[in-house]
Amino acid sequence: MTEQGGDASKGIDVTRPSVARMYDYYLGGKDNFEIDREAVRRVERAMPEIRQLAQENRAFLRRAVRHMARQGIRQFIDIGSGLPTVGNTHEIAQQIVPDARVVYVDNDPVVLQHGRALLATDANTTVAAADMRRPADVLRHEETAKLIDFGEPVGVLMIAMIHFLTLEERGLVMGELLDALPSGSRLTATHVTGDGHSADAVAQIESVYAATPTPIYFRGHAEVARFFEGFDLVEPGLVTIDKWHPDPEDPAPTATRWLYGGVGRKP
Template identity: 45%
Template sequence: MDSEWIPPEVDSQRPSVARVYDFLLGGGHNFASDRDLATGLLRIEPQARELAHANRAFLRRAVRAAARAGVDQFVDIGSGIPTQGNVHEVAQSVNPDARVVYVDNDDVAVAHSRSILAGNDRATVIQADMRRPREILAHPELNRVVDLAKPVAFLLVAALHLVKDEEDPAGIAAALRDAGAPGSHLVLSHLTHEAQPGKTAAIGKLYDRATSPAVSRSHAEILRFFDGWDLLDPGLVYVPLWRPDDDDEVKDPERFLVFGGVGRRP
């Protein structure tokens, strides 16, 4: 890993969920500790790379759908380390005037995001913890780029399963809903134990070593995060089934372990 991207306060010995995800997506902004955890994950789930790419593809399709619906502001919470097909690239390909705020608490993710976004006056990054959504919504940099009085697409992609029940993940989704103007969207994907409880339990145990847990939840539990939002078709489904780009049949969708959906604020 290029030392240029290592802020001095980073603990390289403790795996970061953002950097593990970066490794699975083929990125280079990760440490040996992250690769060790990813190797353990690949032993539990040999298709982990494919699953990570499927989740990322869901994000891109959902952003495109929101942009085509007229939303031109995006707040990506738990955004991770930027990779190919970032939110601002997808949104601005539909609407060049689209504005994007990335939010993450990982030092490496924020440092690399700042480098990538340098000179882009319609995209920015702030370092903040998704467990404190009101602080995020009140952040001056977010409010410089985004007008909360107008529709915003809030993204919680592979994010809320990093939040324990006692940290009130439903409260995070509710705070975004309450802040969003009518026409705002919620894009959410989340690890589930519905199809393979033994496998997701093993993943959760592995992530106990990392900066954040991996809390799998049922379809009904994840659906509750959409309280107050109108769920768009096809509803809350395994991520490759959410408005796929082509008509290819997805075999064994439950093997993807992650549900995804998009809600619209009425």
């Protein structure tokens, strides 16, 4: 992506790094700016395996979506979906459930532009502009209402998203989602952790993200588990994502153990 003067008029802020565009660069994408790439270089100095981690996270997403689809989930809300890349949620789900319905949710203008262009011809997928910190906006969005029937189980994905919530926001956001979802719904999430890693590296990474509109918070296992309160974690529970249903037919990169992940079922 080139940095054109017209971007500001489209609501794209090129003066601060964007988490979505940084993640795109982690994955080798081209929809990012120099300010995003410089932020990534700073993260890489503290966490050289960051690109590997991003690929590992995508592999977890694929496994989790397959798991949910095989358990009968036919509709999904992917919150903080990021820029389109290979192996999007709807592509994975529709391999198992051909008429699976997917709502992608993001508030980054670049994500919204690309997502709408990609999904323009797919009646079972749509993009909603909303912020996860306001779950009512996500759940009641007109695009969500077009595809999601809250009388049936829903698969909610918050992949590499809940670590952007403060502890104060956790109760509100996760509680509202829990209350809105019918029995049998699934919550899938990943969260960065400092467990087993250098405190100095964690501090350096947090300082990079502090310069973005969405600071990141590293947490230990017990704190991450609280995001799943009200859900029954499916086996093997909340684990580093390399240990969650590894699939030899879809191998992930060598484990970084920077992320906890799990899938919870609403009773």
